[in-house]
Amino acid sequence: MVERLARENDEIVVSDLSIYYPAHGGSAEHQAVEGVSFSVPRGSVYGLLGESGSGKSTLARVLAARADEGNSRVSPIVNSGVATVLGEDVVKLSKKKRNQLTADIGFLSQSAGATLPPDRTVADVILEPIVERTKKFDRKAVGLVIAEMMDLLALPLTMLNNYPHELSKGQRQRIAVMRAMVMQPKILVADEPTLGVDVANRPRIINLLAHFREKNEMTLLLVSHDIAVLEHLVEELIVLQEGSLVGRGTIEDVFSAADHGYVRRLADALRATAYDELSTD
Ligand SMILES: Nc1ncnc2c1ncn2[C@@H]1O[C@H](COP(=O)(O)OP(=O)(O)OP(=O)(O)O)[C@@H](O)[C@H]1O
Secondary structure, three states: OOOOOOOOOEEEEEEEEEEEEEEEOEEEOOEEEEEEEEEOOOEEEEEEEOOOOOOOHHHHHHHHHOOOOOOOOOOEEEEEEEEOOOOEEEOOHHHHHHHHHHHHEEOOOOOOOOOOOOOHHHHHHHHHHHHHHOOOHHHHHHHHHHHHHHHOOOOOOHHHHHOOHHHHHHHHHHHHHHHHHHHHHHEEEEEOOOOOOOOOOHHHHHHHHHHHHHOOOOOOEEEEEEOOHHHHHEEEEEEOOOOEEEEEEHHHHHOOOOOOOOHHHHHHHHHHHHHHOOOOO
16 A cells, blocks of 8 residues: 655645544444544545444544534544645634635535435525625626536425425435535535435435536545445545544545455445345335
C-alpha cells in the first residue's frame, strides 16, 4: 500500500487522523478512527468501505465539517492528525468559516432521509440549506437545478407541495439527496446515498451523482454498501476495519485482494447482497 504525497489539486487531505467519542452516560471513551491517511483529488470519487462500526460515518461527518451536527448526545473529537478540506483545517474551524465551508461541502447523513423536517413542504426541505444562509437567492436558477434533479430522479414536480410523511421511504431518501446537492457543492460527502431506495430507482441516484460530477467537476466521498454505486461511481476504495485503514485501491484491486481476509470477506458479503437484496420503495 503506497501512500502518495498530497498534491495541489487534492481537495481532501487526511493525514494520520484519529477521532474519538468522549465517555458519556454509561459508555466509555471510544476511539472510532485511528491513524488514517489518504487524499482525494478534485473531481474524483472515493468510497469508504468497512463493516458496521468501522468508523466510516464518523470520518464522513468530520470531513464534511459536520462533527457537531447530528442526533447523538456526543460529537466526535479529533485527537490527532490533520484533516484539510478545500484548503481549510476542518479540525479547527470558527463558526463563520464552518458556515462558509459547509456551503461548498454537501452532506447526506446516514439518517437524512428518515429525519426530514415533518412540518415543511418538500420544496422548503430542499431549499433549507440555501434559506438558512440567505433569504436573497436567484430563485429561477435554483428552480432550474431542482427541476433538473427531479427529472433525473423521476420525481414529479407536484411533489414539491407534499409533506415528507406523504412520501415513501425511497422518495424521502431521494429528496434528502436533492437537499444535499441543492447548493451545487464542490464536494459531496454522502453516507449511503441509496439507502432505502428500491432497485429500480437506485440507478437514478447514481446517474444524478455522475451527472453533477461531470457538470461541476464535483468531488465525491461516498460511504456505500451498494455494489452498483461502488461499481459505477467509485474510482478508489478506502477500506476501514475498527477505525484503521486496512486496504485501498480500485474496486477490482480490493475485491481481488487475496492477501487480506477481512477485505475478502467484505467483498464476498457485498457480492452476495447484490443479488438477493430487493427492497421496495
Ligand atoms: N455518538 C457516539 N458515541 C459513542 N460512540 C459512537 C457514537 N457514534 C458512533 N460510535 C462508535 O464509533 C464507532 C464507529 O462508528 P461509525 O458509525 O462511524 O461506524 P460505521 O462504519 O459508519 O458503521 P455503520 O456502517 O453501522 O454506520 C462504533 O464503534 C460506534 O459504536
